[in-house]
Amino acid sequence: MRICLIGFGVVGRSFVKLLTERAPVLANEYGFAAKLVCVADSGGAAVSQRGLIGAELLAAKESDGTVGAVADHGLTGCSVEQLIADCDADVVIDATPSDLSSPGVAMGHLRAAFRTAKNAITVNKAPLATAMPALLELAAHNRVQFRYSGTVGGGTPMLALACECARGDDVVRLRGVLNGTTNYILSRMHETDIDFDSALAEAARLGYAETDPSADIDGIDAATKVVILSNLIMSRPTTIRDVDVTGIRNVSRNRIETCKSAGRVLKLVGEIGESARVGLAEVNADSPLNVPANLNALTLTLRSSGDVTLVGRGAGGIETATAILRDLLDIWQTVGAAT
């Protein structure tokens, strides 16, 4: 399969390393072989019909800060949308970071892929948050495959599990701890006597919170995951405007203490029942949603089989790279081994 990879940060680089490492296993177990024909980052791009070498891409990024510096194949000053449209790829992978305040750029990547009949994988949540119903329609209209496993649960296959559950049963309700940063902050406030600001500072120090943590702590990141689950699992056309969102910014020590003394734990919970919402919820200490540290958890309530809960790390570069690889194999198995 010929791949066009957009974004060469932690996720993009982890994916290229993973693909290189696992090439023998993938060939052996699935008969799968991949070729990187185009890789772009914010500083430039590298293009080769014969396939780019992972080690050369990583070395150029390390030494010059961009894959545009790859010998013989490097380009600078090119339009990413144009690269996507012009390249001879079967699949475009968008591994750029989610910027929920400007979804337009990543949307442009997906549109360029779809209108030139290329399958797409994204780990960028921004276009899904604002326009997932339209993107699903556009992919269907152009008869291409579209996957986004890495947007919910990182390397923990939450979407795949939910689809599998929905196949034999009705999913009547979804509840999840869908953001690791806020879960870390709330967990620390429960375990110790620190206040919100100190817990946030600790999360930032450990690399769990962004420089601007508002998308996490205001519940926006969790809400994008609710949007994705609502469209995919509940088949309800949903955008972030349909989700009632409150964050954790105003959580006081008093609130935590009240909760603790009642034997409960305060969590930021994303929920889809009658409607879709993200907000603080008190869960019992023995609830499967009471996951520690920065873990994520998703509980599906099934009509016949009751509650099913999946727990795992919700983010991370290498974790998200494994989700991209699963999506890639899935597309390859769906469209057939011809490409």
Added chain:
Amino acid sequence: MRICLIGFGVVGRSFVKLLTERAPVLANEYGFAAKLVCVADSGGAAVSQRGLIGAELLAAKESDGTVGAVADHGLTGCSVEQLIADCDADVVIDATPSDLSSPGVAMGHLRAAFRTAKNAITVNKAPLATAMPALLELAAHNRVQFRYSGTVGGGTPMLALACECARGDDVVRLRGVLNGTTNYILSRMHETDIDFDSALAEAARLGYAETDPSADIDGIDAATKVVILSNLIMSRPTTIRDVDVTGIRNVSRNRIETCKSAGRVLKLVGEIGESARVGLAEVNADSPLNVPANLNALTLTLRSSGDVTLVGRGAGGIETATAILRDLLDIWQTVGAAT
């Protein structure tokens, strides 16, 4: 798809009800339609090329104790293996109960299906426990599909999750609480001050333990699940003879108290690492394997993505029926909509 269903106990009847209820959804979402061409129970069988009516099968079972009493289509005194071999089905579903002391009968059902080029689904663990590597080979040799989702986790898709994880990552270790009866007994011993015999009696009263509970409490049922996971997920040809098994029969109150005072919980854990085993293990109170009541849990340790844990009910008639339905859709999507 033409279906031959063997076994019309709780699981078989739940499956027929589920298939009838979900027929419109299955037709609409997957373009899937099923026809029951042969249904057998211990008292007889009903056969019709044009398709049997679910309600008539259920009524005959209710009134006469066997589907052999269905008007016009009922038979008695027939050989189940012969029925499987002779019927015009695309898929044979074995919904007979697992009897680990005599795997031969259920083995005969699968062999009859495979040698007459029929796909098969089983929820009967017995033939898998004793001969899973041979059965996988036989299915591959006859180029038929073979599924057994309901044998591990009931309606909780543990095998599907594990396969999905294994696609993009390496599963380096598996640990699970794989038997609900023993988990119920141990959970009750932790929560209260009752002894093993009282907890077992309680489990029997609630229908969690069989009349002869030895397969559960001696760890044999958990070991069969370890066998299935080892073959499917770790790609190691394994039978129950390869699993080191100890049960929970000798757990004393003293053992429970020692464990509790150390902040830990005693669980019957099935594990696959260097080798495969089932035995008592102390887990931390906040471990994801510390699941209450008769729940099951499976933790996969992935090389890149860390620990992923799935929690849900591990058994039940209607739950297992949803697993059969997922397998059926999976086979149908694999072999194509031609049949």
